[in-house]
Amino acid sequence: MLERLLVLSVVLFCIGLYGVLSRRHIIAVLMSIELMFNAVNVALVAFSRYVTPADLGAPGGLAENARYVLTGQGLAVFVIVAAAAEVALGLALVIALMRRTDTLDITAVNLMRR
Amino acid sequence: MAGNLFQEIVFWLLAATTVGAALLVVHVQSLFRAALLLIVSFLGVAGIFAMVNAEFLAVAQVLIYVGGIAVLVIFAVMLTRDVDRGNLGTPVQPVALLLAVVLLGTLTYAVVQAEWRLLPDDLPGPLAAVFVDTPAQLGRLLVRDFVLAFEVAGALLFAAVIGALALVRER
Numbered sequence: 182m183l184e185r186l187l188v189l190s191v192v193l194f195c196i197g198l199y200g201v202l203s204r205r206h207i208i209a210v211l212m213s214i215e216l217m218f219n220a221v222n223v224a225l226v227a228f229s230r231y232v233t234p235a236d237l238g239a240p241g242g243l244a245e246n247a248r249y250v251l252t253g254q255g256l257a258v259f260v261i262v263a264a265a266a267e268v269a270l271g272l273a274l275v276i277a278l279m280r281r282t283d284t285l286d287i288t289a290v291n292l293m294r295r
Numbered sequence: 296m297a298g299n300l301f302q303e304i305v306f307w308l309l310a311a312t313t314v315g316a317a318l319l320v321v322h323v324q325s326l327f328r329a330a331l332l333l334i335v336s337f338l339g340v341a342g343i344f345a346m347v348n349a350e351f352l353a354v355a356q357v358l359i360y361v362g363g364i365a366v367l368v369i370f371a372v373m374l375t376r377d378v379d380r381g382n383l384g385t386p387v388q389p390v391a392l393l394l395a396v397v398l399l400g401t402l403t404y405a406v407v408q409a410e411w412r413l414l415p416d417d418l419p420g421p422l423a424a425v426f427v428d429t430p431a432q433l434g435r436l437l438v439r440d441f442v443l444a445f446e447v448a449g450a451l452l453f454a455a456v457i458g459a460l461a462l463v464r465e466r
Contacts, residue, residue, distance in 0.1 A: 183411055183413065188407075189310050189313070191399060192314055194398075195396070196317045196321060197321075198391075199321055199394075199395035200320065202385070202388075202391030202394065203321070203385055203387070204321065205385050208368065208372055212329060212333050213320070215333065215364060216333070219340045222344075222356075229349070230348055230426075231347075231413055232411055232414065233412045233413065233414050243419060247421035247422050247432075248440075249440075250425055251425060251433050254351070254433050255436050257349070257352055258352070258355070258433070259441075259444060259448055261352075261355055261359055262448040263448075263451070264360075266451050266452055268364045269455050269456060270455050270458055272367055272370075272459075273458070273460075273462040279374070
């Protein structure tokens with residue numbers, strides 16, 4: 182079960198990577214980045230459910246440390262927070278870029294080169 | 296055993312939906328359709344979360360990704376021109392495909408080869424109790440053990456909102 186979840190995560194990640202590198206429209210690139218974030222979350226949740234965390238062996242015994250088995254899910258929460266911040270800023274950048282250059286084609290954006 | 300078979304079917308349906316929708320997101324020409332397919336992919340991932348004892352994340356996925364991020368993306372798509380033919384490829388498309396396929400092969404090999412320290416199939420009592428009540432346990436983990444990261448995440452969101460407002464302000 183772990184392996185198939187991780188392979189699903191890898192497939193999603195590579196689709197997202199392909200989208201980021203191959204799409205021309207900046208919003209399409211942002212959507213592909215969201216796919217990659219999702220892939221990472223799938224992997225984290227799978228680890229959380231199926232892999233033994235090292236913290237379980239910490240002093241206090243299994244009963245004290247049982248909650249550390251959810252560390253992967255906790256990290257996934259932070260990934261979701263980071264993704265939300267990223268998309269808010271990314272779309273603000275899209276709007277600012279559209280006002281300034283009148284195009285959203287990333288191959289035509291060269292503000293830093295002028 | 297019947298329950299197991301049912302689980303298998305649900306998993307493969309969810310996985311096929313997620314991957315299929317993700318493939319279409321990077322392939323369809325219309326950006327608006329891509330945004331809608333992105334929602335389908337997010338919902339598939341939410342289903343996967345629900346299957347592996349991550350109930351809180353499944354709900355957060357629907358609320359934040361489908362309810363927040365996807366709606367924001369659709370708003371941005373609506374504000375832009377050339378929506379119907381916006382999803383053109385860049386000149387480096389073949390290289391991107393090659394890179395993605397190579398990474399896919401490498402990571403899949405690594406995943407299959409690695410020796411994972413798996414949890415036992417019949418979980419010891421305390422662990423089974425955690426998985427019965429994941430949202431409450433996850434909450435405790437976040438506000439006790441990870442409280443600093445939790446506060447920093449709040450500051451990050453605050454800074455992102457201020458930054459977004461500053462970027463789109465009319466001068």
